[in-house]
Amino acid sequence: MNKYVLQALDSYPYYLENTLESLSYALSYDDSNTMALCLMGRLHAEQLFDFEQAKKYFQEALVHNLYALEIYQPYIQTLIDTNAYEEAEKTIEFALTIPGVSSSLFLLKRVLILEKLKKFKKALKVLNLVRLENLDSEMLSTIKDVEDRIKGKRKIGRKSKK
Template identity: 45%
Template sequence: MTLTKNKYYFEALDNYPYNLPDCMEALNYALSYEPEDADSLCLMGRIYSEMLKDYEMAKKYFEEALQNNINNLNTPKYYLECLLNNEDYNEAEKLIAFALKIKGIDKAEILYQHALLLERNEKYKKALLKLKEAKKLSYSTSMTSMLKEKEKFIKDKKKK
């Protein structure tokens, strides 16, 4: 069953976000084969969060994904984006603390999102410190570039 589920999951992922009808069809098949698959539940959460802007429904899928696989590396990143967009800052703070303990997770990405949370709370100095910390843990030029751009943006914002 796992191979069949994976086939449909990858098909859904391949169609996301450009062909949502085919994505949803494949994702529903994947979930019918394995309803507790964290990656499939996470993708469903992303659809509700990123496409439909239904953050409460998205949160349910992300929470279920974490319950089924607490060490899933994909879920915290997208769940954090959802929480930040929905202004659930206390929940985001807790998820950040938890996510940083997951072995193998992209800590630079999580720290970047922590900086976004601090920025939204107008804690610019702390946000800049998180970005500095994230730079130390960044191992790609695209991430480092994104961190530098955000740092510049916050510094400009801070001046005003």
């Protein structure tokens, strides 16, 4: 990792001009740097809302290193945000096979897909699997928040059917 990638990581998301400048330098030195490509994808997705360009950066990073763990979370989130659920699900499936990956984080992305599809019962079942796989105490509150949100939506769905 070169110093420009570290500068970009240090600047993101608070100082976007410096982030972009540092990423440009990093990619000019090494256009296959997966960390720089991933952060460029994040910048396009999270700050500029240019999802198509973001996907291109994430895909380019994956071409260079299919096992770069830093790519999958933001890439899957971008796919979910753009309603590319099938592609997101395939990416989750692959990500779950990578050694060292936190399966609970990716299963939580699956829950988000199911929630967006209004498949609340299935989402809650997968959320139980997230609980079983989770090894991070800090994530417990996220799991609880997601569960409460889905249960609330499920209630609304029941009321609207009546």
